[in-house]
Amino acid sequence: MGEEISTKHPDLNDLGSDVSREFRGRRVRNRKRLVDCRSDIDRWNAPFLAIYESLVPAEEEKAKQKQLLASLEKLVNKEWPRAQLYLYGSCANAFGVSNSDIDVCLAIEDTDINKSEILLKLAEILQADNLQDVQALTRARVPIVKLKDPVTGISCDICINNVLAVVNTKLLRDYAEIDGRLRELAFIVKHWAKKRGVNVTYQGTLSSYAYVLMCIHFLQQRKPAILPCLQGMEATYVVTVDDIECAYFDQVQKLREFGAKNTESIAKLVWAFFDYWAHLHDYANAVISVRTGSIISKRAKEWTRRIGNDRHLICIEDPFETSHDLGRVVDKYSINTLREEFDRAANIMQYDPDPCVTLFEPYVPS
Structure with a gap:
């Protein structure tokens, strides 16, 4: 052989x-x-x-991701009315497998922002809304807030202004x-x-x-x-x-x-x-x-x-x-x-x- x-x-x-x-x-x-x-x-x-x-996520899973994103947007826009949230990475580029965590980019236009302060404030807002396992990792290579949504069961990482990753996600999704x-x-x-x-x-x-x-x-x-x-x-x-x-x-x-x-x-x-x-x-x-x-x-x-x-x-x-x-x-x-x-x-x-x-x-x- x-x-x-x-x-x-x-x-x-x-x-x-x-x-x-x-x-x-x-x-x-x-x-x-x-x-x-x-x-x-x-x-x-x-x-x-x-x-x-067998590896492709079910439509129900994608619907849950959109549901979580919409609920996060409502919370975020109370504090930052002009901010936008984007899914990025494998959960959004058409190449994510079933039961993956999701990555979210919080895009804020203000160029003078302090990312650590925003992440700490974001963590405070998320905890007040009873999201689980909320952690602000301000000293990570890419600073993020981690959380788990008890309604959908989805874990999520939120970063600030990683817009290039959002554009990369769109390119891969378009190729797909x-x-x-x-x-x-x-x-x-x-x-x-x-x-x-x-x-x-x-x-x-x-x-x-x-x-x-x-x-x-x-x-x-x-x-x-x-x-x-x-x-x-x-x-x-x-x-x-x-x-x-x-x-x-x-x-x-x-x-x-x-x-x-x-x-x-x-x-x-x-x-x-x-x-x-x-x-x-x-x-x-x-x-x-x-x-x-x-x-x-x-x-x-x-x-x-x-x-x-x-x-x-x-x-x-x-x-x-x-x-x-x-x-x-x-x-x-x-x-x-x-x-x-x-x-x-x-x-x-x-x-x-x-x-x-x-x-x-x-x-x-x-």
């Missing part, structure tokens, strides 16, 4: 084994560059779609409207990443947001392309946030047939996604860029060396905050973990008799 499928993450204290494993992985990747997709790949379309459907295969692929990849333990940024792996960008870029690169490059088209949505101009074509209802010439199934795309990251991506030189719909060079971005804690071993450009590399958290140990997991997934998709089961087997430390 092909080569042995590795399931061991690198021992972070064993640099020698890291190096030998990397050479072994590179040898496997080079040997398999020209492998065609298995002929029976479409047998797994239905099982993959069933996994996707163009072709349903993006959501299917991203949910499956995120589910795989969670099961295999490679979606924890503080451990040096990638965020859910990074994986979604990887999926968008991948579908922009298919031949024929499944997704367009919205930032490369005439802008119909333009907003400036923190001196960053965010502009792109957002009339996505006009693009629903964009990917129709590409008839690749979800199973084929899952195979191709892992095959790309295991065997074809140029980690040494390439930056993936949803903004340009292309690969750009690390040299052009000046991402060829470590600066402070930022390393550029796998490079994923943020679509608007273009100096931000989503892969900067990946270090010389966790890059081996990621590449080994991409190799494992590619092997499973190519050779395993039941990839829909084996792919998602939880990672167990050896």
Whole structure:
């Protein structure tokens, strides 16, 4: 059935084994560059779609989120009449799984605000309205108020003026409207990443947001392309946030047939996604860029060396905050973990008799 499928993450204290494993992985990747997709790949379309459907939040859950947002808005507007609340992140970008917490941005136009004072006042207001577990975390990297709503059972984090995240959320949601295969692929990849333990940024792996960008870029690169490059088209949505101009074509209802010439199934795309990251991506030189719909060079971005804690071993450009590399958290140990997991997934998709089961087997430390 092909080569042995590795399931061991690198021992972070064993640099020698890291190096030998990397050479072994590179040898496997080079040997398999020209492998065609298995002929029976479409047998797994239905099982993959069933996994996707099981992860998608129910309409009832979305209704509860809107209910909570509306009740929070009433409370907030008593104190700050011109303020607005926005859902952002995975709960609002079409890529959130069931039973997720929600992230809310409180947008206040006054530029002279003291965020800590507002958060403390907000916490006071929320506690007075009998919301549960209210905490103002004013010293966090992103200061927030945490709470739980006893009516809907939803937990919520509220931040102040993180408007760029709201715009990013809209961009991803618009991409999701163009072709349903993006959501299917991203949910499956995120589910795989969670099961295999490679979606924890503080451990040096990638965020859910990074994986979604990887999926968008991948579908922009298919031949024929499944997704367009919205930032490369005439802008119909333009907003400036923190001196960053965010502009792109957002009339996505006009693009629903964009990917129709590409008839690749979800199973084929899952195979191709892992095959790309295991065997074809140029980690040494390439930056993936949803903004340009292309690969750009690390040299052009000046991402060829470590600066402070930022390393550029796998490079994923943020679509608007273009100096931000989503892969900067990946270090010389966790890059081996990621590449080994991409190799494992590619092997499973190519050779395993039941990839829909084996792919998602939880990672167990050896």
